[in-house]
Amino acid sequence: YFDLAADVLAENAHLTYKFLSPYMYEFLDALLTCQTAPEEAFRMFDEMSSKLTEQLCKLTKQLQEGRQNRDDEAQKKVLQDYDLMQEKYVVVLMAQAKIYWNHAHFPMVEKIFQKSAEFCNNDDTWRLNLAHVFFMQNKYKDAIGLYEPIVKKHYDNILNVSAVVLANLCVSYIMTSQNEEAEELMRKIEKEEEQISYDDPEQKVFHHCIVNLVIGTLYCAKGNYDFGITRVIKSLEPYSKKLGTDTWFYAKRCFLSLLENMSKHMIMLRDAVVQESFQFLELCEGYGKEVPALIEQPLEELHVHIGKNTVTYEARLLKALFYEVISWNK
Numbered sequence: 001y002f003d004l005a006a007d008v009l010a011e012n013a014h015l016t017y018k019f020l021s022p023y024m025y026e027f028l029d030a031l032l033t034c035q036t037a038p039e040e041a042f043r044m045f046d047e048m049s050s051k052l053t054e055q056l057c058k059l060t061k062q063l064q065e066g067r068q069n070r071d072d073e074a075q076k077k078v079l080q081d082y083d084l085m086q087e088k089y090v091v092v093l094m095a096q097a098k099i100y101w102n103h104a105h106f107p108m109v110e111k112i113f114q115k116s117a118e119f120c121n122n123d124d125t126w127r128l129n130l131a132h133v134f135f136m137q138n139k140y141k142d143a144i145g146l147y148e149p150i151v152k153k154h155y156d157n158i159l160n161v162s163a164v165v166l167a168n169l170c171v172s173y174i175m176t177s178q179n180e181e182a183e184e185l186m187r188k189i190e191k192e193e194e195q196i197s198y199d200d201p202e203q204k205v206f207h208h209c210i211v212n213l214v215i216g217t218l219y220c221a222k223g224n225y226d227f228g229i230t231r232v233i234k235s236l237e238p239y240s241k242k243l244g245t246d247t248w249f250y251a252k253r254c255f256l257s258l259l260e261n262m263s264k265h266m267i268m269l270r271d272a273v274v275q276e277s278f279q280f281l282e283l284c285e286g287y288g289k290e291v292p293a294l295i296e297q298p299l300e301e302l303h304v305h306i307g308k309n310t311v312t313y314e315a316r317l318l319k320a321l322f323y324e325v326i327s328w329n330k
Contacts, residue, residue, distance in 0.1 A: 002035045023048075023088060031095060038099050045096035049116075052089040056119050059085060089116070090125050097129070106137045124150065128165065140172040147172065151185070159192050163207040167214035174215065186211060197241075209235045209242045213250050220254045226273050229258060233280045239287040245295055248288070248311050255281075255318055262325045277322065284315040 034041035066075040100108040120126035131146035147169040173182035212235030219228030288311025
């Protein structure tokens with residue numbers, strides 16, 4: 001709701017200056033400008049990052065002086081200021097990089113990150129997002145180099161790591177022929193999920209599901225639908241715990257891609273996988289009666305018909321499309 005946010009800021013200018021710091025106001029202004037004029041927003045973020053870089057340089061110099069003078073109190077204060085300034089800098093940097101990320105211009109995103117390496121190379125957020133940039137450019141070895149330390153840091157409580165990070169690391173292992181490492185990581189995730197299910201049977205955990213979904217999607221994207229679809233189907237077992245709005249969204253995309261390619265006669269699917277797909281859709285139909293197919297925005301004017309906004313409805317629709325594509329309805 002960027003338009004609404006812009007209206008609120010414009011209508012309450014007196015409160016803006018009273019309650020927002022100059023940094024916060026400039027950041028919000030650039031973020032809102034991004035929706036209509038990305039080039040101008042990039043320039044605004046660039047100005048902000050230049051100011052913050054100057055501050056970081058000054059603080060670095062003060063830190064060096066504190067070390068030379070062996071003033072522990074001064075060092076402690078400067079370190080706190082530096083961490084706060086670095087946090088602000090990383091936020092601006094991410095917003096700036098997102099402009100190019102949204103246009104899938106990943107080399108430019110990488111360039112923005114590399115430019116800031118001097119101040120951010122020890123920041124976890126910076127390293128994680130740079131890993132994502134490498135991953136999107138198929139630079140899997142570089143991505144592994146950044147993902148691995150994050151995962152190893154939390155290896156004893158691996159479910160504390162974002163599921164996307166685990167999934168991307170598994171895919172990076174697979175794409176660099178390190179299948180054993182990928183399997184070991186997946187076994188570790190599965191083992192921890194089983195322990196949680198044993199301790200609290202009602203709790204839903206989606207890490208292993210998301211890893212399988214990402215791997216399945218990867219194989220589907222590369223045209224290996226036999227393996228990819230099987231992996232996607234496996235990811236949602238058991239359906240009572242794994243079938244949700246988000247997991248269904250990614251699963252159905254793979255099936256829609258499959259049906260599109262089958263309708264163009266670009267691929268042939270083994271009969272066993274076709275049967276497995278029908279069983280999967282029937283199970284989704286059964287378990288998806290109370291699961292929304294999409295979460296509607298609170299201020300949306302046009303609402304989806306309540307009978308159509310369920311996984312059950314969409315699973316039936318996909319099954320009907322399947323019948324049509326493979327001519328079982330003739």
